[in-house]
Amino acid sequence: MNAAFRIWASLVSLAIIVQVGLAAYGxxxxxxxxxxxxxxxKHGVEDGFNAHAALGYVIVxxxxxLLILAFVARRDPAGAAxxxxxxxxxxxxxxxxxxxxxxxxxxxxxxxxGMNALAVAGVAGSLAGREWAMSRSAPAxx
Numbered sequence: 301m302n303a304a305f306r307i308w309a310s311l312v313s314l315a316i317i318v319q320v321g322l323a324a325y326g327x328x329x330x331x332x333x334x335x336x337x338x339x340x341x342k343h344g345v346e347d348g349f350n351a352h353a354a355l356g357y358v359i360v361x362x363x364x365x366l367l368i369l370a371f372v373a374r375r376d377p378a379g380a381a382x383x384x385x386x387x388x389x390x391x392x393x394x395x396x397x398x399x400x401x402x403x404x405x406x407x408x409x410x411x412x413x414g415m416n417a418l419a420v421a422g423v424a425g426s427l428a429g430r431e432w433a434m435s436r437s438a439p440a441x442x
Contacts, residue, residue: 305382307430309370312362312389313428316421319359322352323417353400360397363390385427393419422435 329348330360363386370386396416403410420427 301375302431302435304372304381305366305369306361306377306428306435307373308366309386309424309428312359312366313328313421313424315355315359315362316424319338319352319355319420320417322355323349326352331386356397356400360390360393363393366390383431389420389427392416392423396420 326345326349330340330345333344333347344424355356365388367390370379370382374382398412399409399416403413
């Protein structure tokens with residue numbers, strides 16, 4: 301179960317890196333579809349962010365699976381902190397979705413979506429990194 305948690309945490313972390321790249325693509329796509337006068341349609345902007353939005357919901361579901369795995373894998377003494385950190389990550393991701401919706405309604409609050417994304421990436425990367433470090437330091441089972 302430890303290996304499953306470690307690998308799933310790594311996949312979630314990788315998905316978050318891809319998610320950041322898709323956000324960048326959305327911004328550059330908006331510039332690309334603008335006309336020479338600098339006009340950009342709402343449809344043109346949304347098209348560039350569709351993959352970002354879709355992957356975001358997949359990541360939330362993946363984090364829920366990670367949280368479930370954390371509770372199953374906590375039996376290992378080294379895994380006692382797993383539910384706490386997986387729960388923090390899941391909470392940050394729920395906040396991320398809410399901030400995206402809020403930013404869509406009040407553009408100025410969209411900055412919080414970007415700031416929270418840094419926290420999401422940090423927690424996910426730290427969680428995966430900690431799991432790999434623990435697996436390297438664990439004694440080999442014959």
